[in-house]
Amino acid sequence: MEYYKNWDEVIANVSEFPHPERLVIVCADDAHALEAAQKAAAHATVAPILVGDRAKIEPLAEAAGMDLTRVPVHHEPDNDKAAALAVSLIREGKADYLMKGHIESSALLKAVVSKEHGLTRGRLISHISYIEVPSYHKMIAITDGGMVVYPTLEQKKTIMDHAVNMLLTMGYNRPKVAVLAGIEKVNPKMKETVDAAALKEMNRKGEIRDCVVEGPIAVDIALSKEKARQKDFVSEVAGEADILLVPDLCCGNCIAKILLEMAGGRMAGVVVGASVPIVLTSRSSSMEEKYLSIVISAAFSARKIKNLG
Amino acid sequence: MEYYKNWDEVIANVSEFPHPERLVIVCADDAHALEAAQKAAAHATVAPILVGDRAKIEPLAEAAGMDLTRVPVHHEPDNDKAAALAVSLIREGKADYLMKGHIESSALLKAVVSKEHGLTRGRLISHISYIEVPSYHKMIAITDGGMVVYPTLEQKKTIMDHAVNMLLTMGYNRPKVAVLAGIEKVNPKMKETVDAAALKEMNRKGEIRDCVVEGPIAVDIALSKEKARQKDFVSEVAGEADILLVPDLCCGNCIAKILLEMAGGRMAGVVVGASVPIVLTSRSSSMEEKYLSIVISAAFSARKIKNLG
Known part of the structure; x- marks a missing residue:
């Protein structure tokens, strides 16, 4: 393939994956992140895993249309510990890639770049x-x-x-x-x-x-x-x-x-260089930007696994 | 006035000036610069003055529709001397602002920033x-x-x-x-x-x-x-x-x-900080960009004189 023309082509490609990519959302009490993940899950490409304060997450997840009998929730009310827990799920092969929820970028990145327990082995991201x-x-x-x-x-x-x-x-x-x-x-x-x-x-x-x-x-x-x-x-x-x-x-x-x-652009953002892609959109990013960021990261994550297999 | 909405407003404003601004084109054997100046002159806001090699300028000026019985041409085939001559016309009050024609930007700027004979008195442009x-x-x-x-x-x-x-x-x-x-x-x-x-x-x-x-x-x-x-x-x-x-x-x-x-922009460029505005668009700039650059520089130049008056 030479290139993707537009998002429709990227989304179509991701929709054809045989298994959804498991996306772990760090501090998932974030309405926009949950909505974006739910939209991606509807395309059968993404399976969300939620980490954070269960009491805060549950009403927002239900409002976003998520079926919590099928979406795992790991209860961890402390933000730093939630980030570390999400990273450990990746390291243990229980999740495929990461998304920032209601947590400061710096707090999430601290867990990602941790030399001992992180995902970068000291490399630049x-x-x-x-x-x-x-x-x-x-x-x-x-x-x-x-x-x-x-x-x-x-x-x-x-x-x-x-x-x-x-x-x-x-x-x-x-x-x-x-x-x-x-x-x-x-x-x-x-x-x-x-x-x-x-x-x-x-x-x-x-x-x-x-x-x-x-x-x-x-x-x-x-x-x-x-x-x-x-x-x-x-x-x-x-x-x-x-x-x-x-x-x-x-x-x-x-x-x-x-x-x-x-210029009427439709944008996604992804942090790369760690062992998995990280969706790290900002607070002011639109729901669409978050959704597209989940899609592009899924495409990168799934293809990577396929290539390794 | 709070701001200009678009080029139509800027052009309308410039078209109302009582006297056209005298634009001296340095090394005027440049088809696009001449066409752009002719278009501006048609709005009665700009009166071109041409400096450079007369033999090269005349056919291009005629092709651009300029009436050389009304447009002064100063013959000076050497580029550096043409730049110095144009600057001296500004210093003597015989022209209002400058435009780069078929000359390297660096050669024109050298004449502009000359400490002894230039237009900047050592100031940043x-x-x-x-x-x-x-x-x-x-x-x-x-x-x-x-x-x-x-x-x-x-x-x-x-x-x-x-x-x-x-x-x-x-x-x-x-x-x-x-x-x-x-x-x-x-x-x-x-x-x-x-x-x-x-x-x-x-x-x-x-x-x-x-x-x-x-x-x-x-x-x-x-x-x-x-x-x-x-x-x-x-x-x-x-x-x-x-x-x-x-x-x-x-x-x-x-x-x-x-x-x-x-994003479908319509752009002009102008160099400021010298005693007059300088139109210094690049070789690859479109004719429209050159025309709009002449207009905006005329607006700046004429208003400046008016304010001083």
Whole structure:
């Protein structure tokens, strides 16, 4: 497969999985998270597991239409302990991936990155926004607009690896990566252009595999063949980018949110790099964003298991 | 006036000026620049003056429909000398503002920033993108996505002053400035949040006047009242930003180009901070972008003179 055109294609793919992915929601007393999980479960792709304060969870789960005779609830009223319990369910193979409920991101991440009991073995974790935009012919992955504030070159390579790995796992053949920098020339005074050139070179030399890396490149050329033609910029990534690798968190955050708010985008967010995907949408994310984030994480999680099997 | 809703309002305003602004085009052997200037001249707001190689300019000017019995042409085939000549026309009061034609930006800017013969007196110059987007109810100014790569706090203040001054000059009462940072909390590890808080404080103390500054703030909250409400973020700037002050060039470039390419935006670009506005669109800018850049610069230039009068 070359790429997914839109969410319909991603959702159709996930709906065909033989077994639902088991999603453990940490501090599940969160109406939107429960609604989003229930919507995903209706497509038979996701089986929720709830962790948190049972007394608070039960009325919200029922309001969301969940049948608690079929959905397991692990009672743990303390947030930190709930996060640790959810992580242990993953480690023991009793759940497939994680979602943040009514808990601070930092508290959940503390359990995830715990060296002794966590899911990262000390590795960097990063954030991917996966977006459908009416004005582009394929899905766009933007990274990292959520976890690593100012990545070093080495961290950018890891962040790119994570995104490429996710798309490969989901069935892409050879994702096209645009390393964004505002301009196309290497300027020693602009670190993002220097890093972009280095990443492109690593790709050419085979140190970064199974993808095509272009950079430095401005975002309009990454997303528009016409703009590339006007600038005489020849690259198979121009107008065809699958992944936008941004220089820092603020830039990635701005691109994703402008696509979402001003360009009619439909967005999901997922934290990757741990042994399982983590749905870590923010308090203000819409129910749809939470639902799509569960779907994309299920796609990544299930495919990964399939590939391993 | 509170703000301009769209380009129609800006163009109508410029069309009412009693005298056209005299636009000197540097190295005017540039078909798109001439077409854009001719289109602006047809609205009686702009009177072009051409500088460059007469033999190359004449056929292009005629093709663009310019009447060279009415449009002055200063013959100067050398690019650097043409730039210096154009700047001297401004200094002598024989022209009102500048546009880049078929010359490298760096060569034009060298003449502009010349300490002895230039137009800046050593001051910082910065870039403003001014954009109409169908999904927003007013024009958006983005700065600086074109000149200053990594501004310091002091430079950010100057960049903000330039943008506020431009909008005030164009008739805004009290522009609303969003200092973008990806998040709303001050995080000592994220310089853009620290700088944003400092700029907001300077505004509160009256060191930055005639505008309302909010920050740190994410771009979706700056542009959407609904998003602000969901995050319980109360500010008169939320959902009403006139100016987006970005942390660095790459971020500003990405925001402007995403609005242009993916959100149906109509954009102009202008360099400000010199004694006159400078139209410095890139080679790949569309004819419309060049035309709108001439219009916005005329609006800024003419209003400035009027205010001085």
